[in-house]
Amino acid sequence: MRPVFVAGIGSSAFGRHPETSIEALAIRAADAAIRESGLDRGDVGALYLGNFVAGPLLGQEVLAGLVADGLGLPQIPCTKVEGACASGGIAFRHAYLAVATGMCDMALAVGAEKMTHADTAAVTSALNCAMDFRSDGVSGLTFPGLFGLAWRLYEQRYGATRDDISAVVRKNKGNGLRNPLAQMGAELSVEEIGNARLICDPLRLYDCCPASDGAAAVLLVAGDRLRDVIPQPVQVLASAQARGSARIAGHPDLCTFEATVAAAQGAYAQAGITADEVSCVELHDCFSIAEIIDAEDLGLMPRGAGAAYAAEGRTAVDGDRPINASGGLLAKGHPVGATGLGQIYESVLQLRGAHPNQVKGAKVALTHNLGGTGVACTVNILRATDA
């Protein structure tokens, strides 16, 4: 495996794009990544596209080929990958592998989704395609429901309160307010969060990420192409993926995702670092309680401490464990197939020192993208290079 670098990034704002097609969103983000890099698009050797629900919500598949055509790429292999909400992270890892193994010198990872045109029941149904419909899915379980189950057990086991968990929402919504790409930044009081309408008890409105439209793209290159790259390159230190059970009965516990634990261990080993060396984290806060469980699964804090870390400000931009400076899925939004690449986009800005919520002295960034009921997870670690 040879070193791989991020040469260019592009992203749409996450939110509502009623007049823009999913192809246009993806093509604009990817074109921005290529243009920023200064490299020739004719040299791109592979494209991987992460998308989850374009089939059920738009009736459009083969997006990888459509996007490559729109970009004017050569007749290269173009592949759509799907791993529910981890589709973007998986696309990134495949592009990383294509360059790391020497299959090509330049590879493009693109993530795209369009959801806001559909009503809530249709979106919930489409997302529920990631449920195992031979087991838990039969019961009518939904993704908010899965995290409602986890929350209730977590609060009983560790004594976390509603207000403790609301601290995650306040932080991420506040961070989103200062991120121009974020869909739903807001200054919310603990009362507003705790009194919002119930969605899936005990989850309330602001505990849940919105449905979003959006696209993000990353151009990866081998080290010997760096001399032609315009932006300050960022090195990919690790890209790990693991599977977990698709069924509740298959998880060791409701308050952990074994796929996250395995992917994190793999990524830390690959990068040769520990969690203590990570400067900033973009993780999969599809729900407020998810940020707490994910952070503990990633080894960023002890079990049961996640809510207290948020309440004490330790996960704030200026804390000792900054998490979701972008606003996370809760505030930036969750165009599911694009989310994993949006996390890379945000992390690259951090490592270039150019993020609107800059973590001071950020040198190493970690991204965590979780799919389905923990059936797929990717963890990536990036490092700044000296300018």
Add this chain to the structure above:
Amino acid sequence: MSSVLSASPVIEILRCADCGQLDPGPRELCASCYSPRMEPVTVDGDGVLVSWTLVRRPPTRFQADGPYAVAVVDLDCGVRLTGRLASVPFEEAEAPPLGARMRVCGGSAGIALFAPADAGR
């Protein structure tokens, strides 16, 4: 309702004919020994409530059922099952506490319904 509760509070799951491993099913290969001989078996529908949640906004295919409460129960045979609470607790106080003894009290379309084990006795 009490007659339903007393009528055969059992549940059908899978048992590996080779090593005896139980599974909530469906499963083609035994999770322990990979044998394809997973056979239906009836077990007591008694267990402990692990957690529950109230789905207030169901997906399209469950729209007619909503709102409903999804429950995870650890059966005494050692198998974890996802089903529903027979009585929907719109207020927290109406819900059985986590750890409560539960018993299956019916079900349809593959969904097991659970109620507190002391209910209806």
